[in-house]
Amino acid sequence: MDWKIELIFVPVTDVDRAKEFYVEKLGFNADFDQRVTEExxxxxxxxxxxxxxIAIGEGLGGSLAPGSLDVIQVVIPDADAVLAELRAKGVEAEGVDEQPWGRFVTLRDPDGNRWTLQQLPDYSAA
Incomplete structure (x- = not known):
């Protein structure tokens, strides 16, 4: 039986500002945006x-305060290229942090939620 993580809640204060950041700056696809009720x-x-x-929104009942999320890690193909692309789009990203287990770029969304982007080591060279 497969278990698949398909949705992670990211707490934000301003949904429109966050949506613009994730779509325009990070290149996320805007899959769905629906006001279900007034709340x-x-x-x-x-x-x-x-x-x-990821899910952002209003009234989703998350227990995390906006800006407190710092546990999402995303695999990327090339840390140098991603860092250059992010900075070209005006994203304040840190990197590249070289570690034996990968090369890392970090960034924060407008609320301060921290994302870690990891280029995996080339295990085929070992």
Missing amino acids: LRFVQLTPPGSACS
Whole structure:
């Protein structure tokens, strides 16, 4: 039986600002944006090439404060290229942090939620 993580909630204060950042700056696909009720708005965004999406919105009942998320790690093909692309789009990204287990770029969304982007080591060379 397969278990697939398909949606992660990211707490934000301003849904439109966050959606613009993720779509315009990071290149996420805007899959869904629906105001279900006056109190509930659900927005689903998917990183390019990912099977897992993020959800932002209003009234979703998350227990995390906006800006407190710092546990998402995403695999990328080339840390140098991604860092250059992010900076060209005006994203304040840190990197490249060289470690034996990968090369890392970090960034924060407008609320301060921290993302870690990892280029995996080339295990075929070992």
